[in-house]
Amino acid sequence: MNQPKTTITGTNIEEVKQLNAQSGLTYNEAKALLAKQKGFLQNNKPRNEG
Numbered sequence: 001m002n003q004p005k006t007t008i009t010g011t012n013i014e015e016v017k018q019l020n021a022q023s024g025l026t027y028n029e030a031k032a033l034l035a036k037q038k039g040f041l042q043n044n045k046p047r048n049e050g
Contacts, residue, residue, distance in 0.1 A: 005013045025033065 004015070007013065
């Protein structure tokens with residue numbers, strides 16, 4: 001019988017990976033998208049504030 005891979009606390013690793021893939025943007029992706037929309041990024045790099 002194939003048992004799913006789990007952490008010490010019993011979390012199903014494959015289920016977590018699947019749910020993460022379906023969840024949308026990561027925190028960093030969302031932060032970068034908002035910064036780009038607000039004009040804080042130019043070509044995905046921080047704008048120089050001089």
